[in-house]
Amino acid sequence: MRLRQALGDKGPVRIVAMGSSSTAGRADVVPYPYRLEMYLRQYFKDVVPRPDIRIDVLNRGKGGEEATEELGRFDVDIFRDDPALVIWQVGTNAVFHNDKYDVDIVAGDIRKGLAQLRARGFEVLVIDPQYVTKMLWDDRAELADKMVRLIREAANEASVNLFRRWSLMRHWHVQNNVSFDQLIDTSDPDKLHQNDWSTQQLSLALKNAIIKALGPMA
Template sequence: MTATNSVEFPDVFATFRHPLRHFRQSLTGQRKTRVVALGSSSTAGANDIVAFPARLEQKLRKANLNFGCVIDVLNRGVGGQEAPDEISRIESDVIAEQPSLVIWQVGTNAAYRYQAYSFDEVEATLRNGLLWLARLPVDVIVMDLQYTAAIVEAKDRMERAEDMQRRIERVTSTAGVNLFRRWELMKSWCAAGVLLSALDDGHEDRLHMSEAATAKVSEVLARAIMADPAAPADC
């Protein structure tokens, strides 16, 4: 088995298509920069594994060590939710915090609990949410599904996950919003020799990411944000 910490990540997973201008401006002009992570259990955290927002905060702070610059990543994840549930929290959990960057994690529960969600509704809600955020001085990154056994080893869920992937790609492309391709990233680990079983946390549902996978996803996300061509080297 290849350990996840030995995998070399392709550059395509460490860059974004669109510059993070508002995030950059906050780093250069504000003492405190806020990032809000909106999503489900991948964001909130599950099974005693530290979720990506706290890890991302640590990495962004380490990368911007100049005196007086503070970067906070606020965790606004709620387990079991999907875009139609989360959009009702945008005003209170996102806009009220006045972030310069929003990371919206979507898609997993639509594929995992597909009887509970209309894919058309999830797609439309994501589109409308991005239109809402586009009117604000904030950059947005959409994070897609995790590649774990609960979805990959169930044919019906796998087919729906791939459908959801296409929908997320279509919405973000049309909206001109950056997409963090977690699904393709984790899939590439398996192609590089990582066992699928190493990507989940070992709990019965085999849905949530393992400690190692969460750490690596956080690392690649931080690299993508810090590699933003519009971002300064430090604040």
Template sequence: MRSVGVAAMLFGSLAARSALAQATPPDAASLQKSQKGLATKAVEAAKSAASTAGDIFTRVPCLPAKGLKDISGSLPRVARRIAADEPVTIVAFGSSTTVGFGTSSPAYTYPNRLADQLRRKFPTSDITIINRGMGGQDAPEMMKRFDAAVLDADPDLVIWQLGTNTVVKGNASDIAATAALVEDGVARLQARGIDVVLIDPQYVPAVTAKTENAGRMVKLIGEVARLKNVSVFPRFEVMRQWHEVDKMPFDKFVIGDGLHMNDWGYACFAQLLGDTIIKSVGQVKAGVNIPSNVMTYRPM
């Protein structure tokens, strides 16, 4: 009886192992099928997002602002390097606008969109854009990381977005102190022959609620640019025209927090900014001499 019991136990154990072995392949196959399903869904989602991003400007055209001053000249170092098919490094320096808060995908931040635009226009050029944005910061915090975030990258161009957080916080003394900090940063870039574009605050409800502060900051950044002979992208005026001239409701280019842009806002901003660089390269290729220091607003 004992031997029969042992045999039964052994048979039962072998049967269990056999059943387990037979069950494993279907489980693995199911897992593989499930993984393929997830991968397919991810690809489809990416394609859908790309399609949505691609038709942004067919839904609402991205038009240049009207009446802004058009002064030739611009970004000699980066333009000459692109024209010569030499590698170009651009640092996008700033706060949450540079990080891309409000976009539906990291691919739709303004630095990434700008990189895509320039690479399409100059397919033989090796163009790198490094995102050095950090949310919530403005000039004082940015200058603390200036060396590591900007200078250590040895860029050909620095696009410096600033001012919005200081405006929203509403401290007049901080606005006044911004000038000296930005002048110092620009001077350090110029000492290395690096091109500079300053980006003033965005025109959004959180900023327009601080009308006096916003006006002061926009004026201050413009004055620093004139003093240091660097470029300014007049984002505040461009976005103001979207709302007041083109009659676009804020929710067409701003997310619900009333502060950050949406995919369309970032895309149009990047495209108009990229036009500045493209025009400069075109001037170099056409044989137009661009002085090393020329004050310019974005050609609209």
């Protein structure tokens, strides 16, 4: 496991977070890459005492983009940094901007990107769309379900890990009775972006998923 090996070395551990505004951040909500960096550093300082390890999560998010555009940024924003882990958040804009994107074409671009990452030996974690109001309105609901399925299939075919943000947030809303007002940034007129609380919970869940995948650390 590339990340596990990097954590055993002396050099800094680099994780690249590629994606759209969910990754880049919006308004005054601190996006998940910075929170994940903090939680991982804290874990390897307090739970697994490794104060000598430096973990950097590099935010390569760019608002409004989808996998189609992000493929063109791989050389500069991923390959150049040679990260131990690539986190790729995809699929939201394919649904939100359904007048601009075709979800089947985007799914094909996700497959292309995963093939490139795997060919270079990168460890990859894919994040699917957020379960929020805007993704459930009118024809977007059906498109969102399709996009989530296509991302799952692409991750399975490429043998990479998938963080199921859609399912996690749906569980919060349906099973835990967390309202959309508690999940969404109320200052966002698009009703698309997560608020501080849900971003924090997402970041913690992501940290836990990474730690679980790593297994016991000596």
